[in-house]
Amino acid sequence: MNTRVFVVACLAVFCILEVCQGGDLRKKFYRKSCPDAEEIVRTKIQTHVSARPDLPAKLIRMHFHDCFVRLFMINIYTLCLSFPCNVFWSYVHKSGCDGSVLLDSTATNTAEKDAIPNLSLSGFDVIDDIKDALETKCPGIVSCADTLALAARDAVSVKFNQPTWEVLTGRRDGTVSLSSEALANLPAPFFNFTQLKQSFANKKLTVHDLVVLSGAHTIGIGHCNLFSNRLFNFTGKGDQDPSLDPTYANFLKTKCQGLSDTTTTVEMDPNSSNTFDSDYYSILLQNKGLFQSDAALLTTKISRNIVNELVKQNKFFTEFGQSMKRMGAIEVLTGSAGEIRKKCSVVNS
Numbered sequence: 001m002n003t004r005v006f007v008v009a010c011l012a013v014f015c016i017l018e019v020c021q022g023g024d025l026r027k028k029f030y031r032k033s034c035p036d037a038e039e040i041v042r043t044k045i046q047t048h049v050s051a052r053p054d055l056p057a058k059l060i061r062m063h064f065h066d067c068f069v070r071l072f073m074i075n076i077y078t079l080c081l082s083f084p085c086n087v088f089w090s091y092v093h094k095s096g097c098d099g100s101v102l103l104d105s106t107a108t109n110t111a112e113k114d115a116i117p118n119l120s121l122s123g124f125d126v127i128d129d130i131k132d133a134l135e136t137k138c139p140g141i142v143s144c145a146d147t148l149a150l151a152a153r154d155a156v157s158v159k160f161n162q163p164t165w166e167v168l169t170g171r172r173d174g175t176v177s178l179s180s181e182a183l184a185n186l187p188a189p190f191f192n193f194t195q196l197k198q199s200f201a202n203k204k205l206t207v208h209d210l211v212v213l214s215g216a217h218t219i220g221i222g223h224c225n226l227f228s229n230r231l232f233n234f235t236g237k238g239d240q241d242p243s244l245d246p247t248y249a250n251f252l253k254t255k256c257q258g259l260s261d262t263t264t265t266v267e268m269d270p271n272s273s274n275t276f277d278s279d280y281y282s283i284l285l286q287n288k289g290l291f292q293s294d295a296a297l298l299t300t301k302i303s304r305n306i307v308n309e310l311v312k313q314n315k316f317f318t319e320f321g322q323s324m325k326r327m328g329a330i331e332v333l334t335g336s337a338g339e340i341r342k343k344c345s346v347v348n349s
């Protein structure tokens, strides 16, 4: 078979398996098929957030992880072992916001949520609860990926009494969840600027998106072991990270027991960790970013300039909404690709 025929054959397989894009995300995708969908998510979230003020952080981070983890479609890989398909395979095995982060492990498959070592995702029960309500009202219509995207937005929005950014809908759910991929794709808190930039570029996100989306660290907590090298042994000489404010480092040392303290958590934005605002950037500029990946945003002129811009709250909100829209569209499944899961924790049988 010559190369061109092979490529065409592969494209056909690609589309038959319906991994190819069948359409775009749009505003109010469920307006006709399930008119109450967005309202159901909103009211459910309101109840949950009033009982759990840390929920916005959990859900927005879960959505981020969902979008950044790519999936590995083995059936395609085994169908296309020679050169043109390799190219194509590398395309196929990237899949983004498809609800796969919500899947439970099965006997043969370790799911993302069990693989990510103690990255402490939580809030799965809340998504399951919302999904149950959606299934009762409109069975088989609203995807888990959309449910998560809407829930994350609505959780952050509760305090503002209005949606803080627009969420386009029409995502469909993936059917495979593999662990090794999860680890390979998430940026680590130890990443330097170059690595962060690359990690975002892999998802077609820019340095601007990187700086803007890092602002989500205005809410939530971090575990000591993910930054305590900065406090106790930065270069292997029992030293501190010189780019971390020494007073803040001392404060953190009063909280964290040592390098291997995996249980203590601290607020990322001290005293304001449930308030979604532009504080992250003012704190960062005082050299009080918690992770090396936060501090890294000050290490290039271009990213530092963006940080300086985003200190302005209005600017941050506007930009955050736009970057979330781009993040929420990473490699989505649309049209007739994937499925609409009945339960977010298991693929349909």
Ligand code: HEM
Binding pocket: 054, 056, 057, 058, 060, 061, 064, 118, 119, 120, 187, 188, 189, 190, 191, 196, 210, 213, 214, 216, 217, 219, 220, 221, 222, 223, 224, 226, 291, 293
């Ligand atoms: C730029 C690369 C990023 C890195 C390296 C990173 C890393 C981390 C780490 C290590 C934690 C602490 C987890 C724990 O100790 O339990 C964390 C928490 C968090 N991240 Fe990120 N993150 C990044 C980007 C993002 C983005 C894009 C978002 C959302 C748009 C986000 C939202 C959050 C939130 C809300 C929390 C707090 C979670 C909680 O309170 O449980 N992060 N991140």
Ligand SMILES: *[C@@H]1O[C@H](CO)[C@@H](O)[C@H](O)[C@H]1NC(C)=O
Binding pocket: 117, 118, 262
């Ligand atoms: C992860 O957390 C579990 C308990 O939640 C703990 O037993 C385990 O030691 C932790 N592992 C690491 C690598 O921190």
Ligand SMILES: *[C@@H]1O[C@H](CO)[C@@H](O)[C@H](O)[C@H]1NC(C)=O
Binding pocket: 192, 193, 194, 195
């Ligand atoms: C960032 O980290 C990578 C991997 O450790 C390293 O190769 C690179 O030199 C680092 N870049 C900078 C600018 O420090």
Ligand SMILES: *[C@@H]1O[C@H](CO)[C@@H](O)[C@H](O)[C@H]1NC(C)=O
Binding pocket: 233, 235, 236, 237, 238, 259
């Ligand atoms: C600090 O790092 C060095 C080099 O990696 C290591 O030999 C030393 O044991 C570490 N110190 C502690 C307290 O873990």
Ligand SMILES: *[C@@H]1O[C@H](CO)[C@@H](O)[C@H](O)[C@H]1NC(C)=O
Binding pocket: 270, 271
């Ligand atoms: C947080 O609030 C406590 C009590 O009001 C105060 O002692 C502490 O200095 C504050 N921390 C920061 C980092 O602002």
